[in-house]
Amino acid sequence: MAAGRLTAWLSRSSGLGRGGMIGGRVTLALDPRALRRLGQDRTVVLVTGTNGKTTTALMLTRALEALAEVAANSDGANMPDGVLAALAARPDAPYAVLEVDETYVPWVAQQLEPAMLVLLNLSRDQLDRVGEVRSTERDLRAAVAAMDKTVVVANCDDVLVTSAASAAAKPLWVGTGRRWTGDSTACPRCDGQIQNHDGHWSCGCGLARPEPAWALDGDLVRTPGGRHVDLDLRLPGDANRANAALALAAAQRLGVPPHTAAARLRTITDIGGRYRTIRRSRHSVRLMLAKNPAGWMETLRVLDEDTPVVVAVNAQEADGRDLSWLWDVHFERLRGRQVVVTGERGADLAVRLCYAEVPHWAEPDPVAAIDALPPGGVELVANYTAFRDLVGRLRGG
Incomplete structure (x- = not known):
């Protein structure tokens, strides 16, 4: 011990x-x-x-x-x-x-x-x-x-x-x-x-x-x-x-x-940073974590309909290297929103969104993706390591 x-x-x-x-x-x-x-x-x-x-x-x-x-x-x-x-x-x-x-x-x-x-x-x-x-x-x-x-x-x-x-x-x-x-x-x-x-x-x-x-x-x-x-x-x-x-x-x-x-x-307001709102310059960023199809389904349901969404996906060991789960997520729910794709495997996510007919644009750096959006609220949804890294960076700056 x-x-x-x-x-x-x-x-x-x-x-x-x-x-x-x-x-x-x-x-x-x-x-x-x-x-x-x-x-x-x-x-x-x-x-x-x-x-x-x-x-x-x-x-x-x-x-x-x-x-x-x-x-x-x-x-x-x-x-x-x-x-x-x-x-x-x-x-x-x-x-x-x-x-x-x-x-x-x-x-x-x-x-x-x-x-x-x-x-x-x-x-x-x-x-x-x-x-x-x-x-x-x-x-x-x-x-x-x-x-x-x-x-x-x-x-x-x-x-x-x-x-x-x-x-x-x-x-x-x-x-x-x-x-x-x-x-x-x-x-x-x-x-x-x-x-x-x-x-x-x-x-x-x-x-x-x-x-x-x-x-x-x-x-x-x-x-x-x-x-x-x-x-x-x-x-x-x-x-x-x-x-x-x-x-x-x-x-x-x-x-x-x-x-x-x-x-x-009722005293619980966030779970390790999840659901927390962080103020960054011109933006108010709500942090959401989703790691698999069932989790993504629930997360997509609670996103504010009129708020831009930044979606970050990594595929490190803690996330799972296999990204086939992207095709089980009903990303079609993001149609009509302003969507930015980011993370280490943003290209894989971009392909999935193309098939879901969700207009989007890509920015390799997740923080830069937030900063590029118009002033106001931002919904940030990320899988495990992308979420962990982003929380650290946003808290630091």
């Missing part, structure tokens, strides 16, 4: 990074059982899914802070190194809320034996980085089946999540009205066609939407007792309301009353 903390400090001091990942990596190399040791005598909650991990984990952390101190990897470092670093940073916190990359859930859960697992959604992501989504579902299903003491809070409107969570001894179903169905046309159990009727889905093999104990209805969340909690979030979009519904259900099971949790969720 001391070696890990020293390495993290050296990384921060030399400006190489925040230190969480490398510090955790050194600790695990010296003591492979460090994660198990650090998780003992705590109430551990794991949050996973393709989209919304950081947001939901922050919401649940904020709610549980009404009870006691919470260890959390709020910087988004969601692989084992980052999970360990978060626990090490707060060794005495009785609660831990940890977002975990889907592919690492089986190993992390085996080490930490969590009291709760929150399953948000499963959809296609970069193939070279995370693999095929149905394979991810099978791995999660096997992991859930081994968690005989874990409460699994799951989104019953996601077919793949329901398939994985059905293996749980203690499932708690939440209805979110999820709109992304691009990966739910075939049953993950039998490959049969999923039938949808008035918001309920089912397959001939018996897999079907469970009746939710909690349900999202517009800006309200219905609790198991039939009462309604008004979310009134300061974060935009249906996806964030769905995240909040899952966070409220999880928090209530852990002892936080829904109205108390909802009030604490």
Whole structure:
């Protein structure tokens, strides 16, 4: 642990990074059982899914802070190194809320034996980085089946999540009205066609939407007792309301009353810079992050219709080198707007927009793209590393 903390400090001091990942990596190399040791005598909650991990984990952390101190990897470092670093940073916190990359859930859960697992959604992501989504579902299903003491809070409107969570001894179903169905046309159990009727889905093999104990209805969340909690979030979009519904259900099971949790969720205004508005010279820039087709769909829905849009795409290791996902995003929604294409892979994005019949122009430098627009508001949408780099540059100038 001391070696890990020293390495993290050296990384921060030399400006190489925040230190969480490398510090955790050194600790695990010296003591492979460090994660198990650090998780003992705590109430551990794991949050996973393709989209919304950081947001939901922050919401649940904020709610549980009404009870006691919470260890959390709020910087988004969601692989084992980052999970360990978060626990090490707060060794005495009785609660831990940890977002975990889907592919690492089986190993992390085996080490930490969590009291709760929150399953948000499963959809296609970069193939070279995370693999095929149905394979991810099978791995999660096997992991859930081994968690005989874990409460699994799951989104019953996601077919793949329901398939994985059905293996749980203690499932708690939440209805979110999820709109992304691009990966739910075939049953993950039998490959049969999923039938949808008035918001309920089912397959001939018996897999079907469970009746939710909690349900999202517009800006309200219905609790198991039939009462309604008004979310009134300061974060935009249906996806964030769905995240909040899952966070409220999880928090209530852990002892936080829904109205108390909802009030604490209303204090959240941005997620690591996402949704934040930064003033730059003549422009007011709202920052948005989108990393895969489902995430882009939700982001495109909340853009202001009359505001120019700068779209930045990179393809570094953290983003996934494979850009085929661009063709699954409904960029046609950008028609009629002033659109600027930028980022390391701006040319690939430009080709996609040409086929979507979206007029645009290209500027290699994202900050120069903003500066070239007329004075006023700008919507900036970027994938992971493009977003990270832009936030740093805009804050600095």
